[in-house]
Amino acid sequence: MTRRDLALKFFQFLAASPLLRADKKYSELGDPLLKPVNVFDFAKLAKAKLDPLAWDYMDEGSDDEASLRDNRSRFDNIIIRPQFLMHDVSKIDLSTTLFGKKLDHPIFICPTGGKNCFFKNGEEETAYGAGMSNTMMFTRGGIDKIAASGKGPKVWWQFTSAAELRTKNQMTNFGEKLQDQGCSGISVTVDIYHVSHRERSIHNGLSRGWCEANGVPRDAAGNLKYSPNDVLWTAGDFPVARPFSTPTWDTLKQLRDSTDLPVIVKGVMTSNDTERAVKYGMSGVVVSNHGARQLDQVGGTIEALPECVQAAGGKIPVLIDGGFRRGTDIFKALALGASAVGIGKPYLWGMATFGRAGVARVIDLLRAELGADMGMAGVAKLSQIDSSFVRIRK
Numbered sequence: 001m002t003r004r005d006l007a008l009k010f011f012q013f014l015a016a017s018p019l020l021r022a023d024k025k026y027s028e029l030g031d032p033l034l035k036p037v038n039v040f041d042f043a044k045l046a047k048a049k050l051d052p053l054a055w056d057y058m059d060e061g062s063d064d065e066a067s068l069r070d071n072r073s074r075f076d077n078i079i080i081r082p083q084f085l086m087h088d089v090s091k092i093d094l095s096t097t098l099f100g101k102k103l104d105h106p107i108f109i110c111p112t113g114g115k116n117c118f119f120k121n122g123e124e125e126t127a128y129g130a131g132m133s134n135t136m137m138f139t140r141g142g143i144d145k146i147a148a149s150g151k152g153p154k155v156w157w158q159f160t161s162a163a164e165l166r167t168k169n170q171m172t173n174f175g176e177k178l179q180d181q182g183c184s185g186i187s188v189t190v191d192i193y194h195v196s197h198r199e200r201s202i203h204n205g206l207s208r209g210w211c212e213a214n215g216v217p218r219d220a221a222g223n224l225k226y227s228p229n230d231v232l233w234t235a236g237d238f239p240v241a242r243p244f245s246t247p248t249w250d251t252l253k254q255l256r257d258s259t260d261l262p263v264i265v266k267g268v269m270t271s272n273d274t275e276r277a278v279k280y281g282m283s284g285v286v287v288s289n290h291g292a293r294q295l296d297q298v299g300g301t302i303e304a305l306p307e308c309v310q311a312a313g314g315k316i317p318v319l320i321d322g323g324f325r326r327g328t329d330i331f332k333a334l335a336l337g338a339s340a341v342g343i344g345k346p347y348l349w350g351m352a353t354f355g356r357a358g359v360a361r362v363i364d365l366l367r368a369e370l371g372a373d374m375g376m377a378g379v380a381k382l383s384q385i386d387s388s389f390v391r392i393r394k
Helices: 003-016 020-024 039-049 053-060 066-077 123-135 144-148 168-181 199-204 249-258 271-279 300-312 325-335 344-356 356-377
Strands: 078-080 096-098 101-103 107-109 138-139 156-159 185-189 263-268 284-287 318-321 338-341 388-390
Touching: 020 185, 039 053, 039 344, 039 356, 053 185, 053 344, 066 078, 066 300, 078 325, 096 344, 107 123, 107 356, 123 138, 123 144, 123 344, 123 356, 144 168, 144 185, 168 249, 168 356, 185 249, 249 263, 263 271, 271 284, 271 300, 284 300, 300 318, 325 356, 338 344, 344 356
Parallel strands: 107 138, 107 338, 138 156, 156 185, 185 263, 263 284, 284 318, 318 338
Antiparallel strands: 078 388, 096 101
């Protein structure tokens, strides 16, 4: 090899060197947004910034918080099995197609309530962050104008707990309105028909309406300010009879038949419900335990994923959320058959600290981790990931 060849090889090495890439960005390191190196760093910043009641409301699970712990700990039971030289990994591609929509990556933003306890106009701020990171968003509503402006998510789904589905006319009008707004589909959350027992907020004396309004109210001395209409989370309340019947699978089939939009069921944790979703014509399911904030002792969602994927049998996509914090978490879910992975608390941590830019930065970090993890595991595209890349610890 000539001296010229050696020099060329040396400069090629430098061009690919992480050290050189870091040097190029040295001038940017003063930006506080770039200080957190993972989503857990954003959590620390959010906890330091938020009112303690708001933090507990964001962070808590129900009852003993067993499922909250399981959502994280069960990832440790899954081992990644890297396999090399089967694929060229010089270029990593995270793009995918889901429900007919081309996506830049398989990460989506889950619907979350109470965002105004974490940042003013939190739903809108999240929508802008989704637009900045080109991320699919499931929204609780009110972002259609942002999406239409081109500054919000290009692909967004409407959350509903079926309050709009009591009559056929309501279903038809609901679907038509969403189509006119550019909505991509309807996500029916099925695990939220009773108020859960969240003991942190009960101990704290939190009014559930605060986080849908202007946040936790305090006086000049830092004491909580209550109004006569505040509704507190309390213990010992037997479920109050609802004025309307809760939906059934027949209700969801009627919705499916009344709109051209895809309809998916969020809150599935068993093969039984996945099979019913297929039977009743749903377009997909989201394996979810509501961030461990509803029924406790149901286990982690990553545990439930394999049986749901098997029950779907490739007929409908299976999405998942619950406890995802790392690129390796996302890789494991994709290997177990998930089509896309949702995040909740991580983007809330980002929004609480930096608003829309924090939402986008959290997505960027997870995308970067997933891309690096894929390359190091021996795959360059999502389609190359399958169950052979993981094993379950006994």
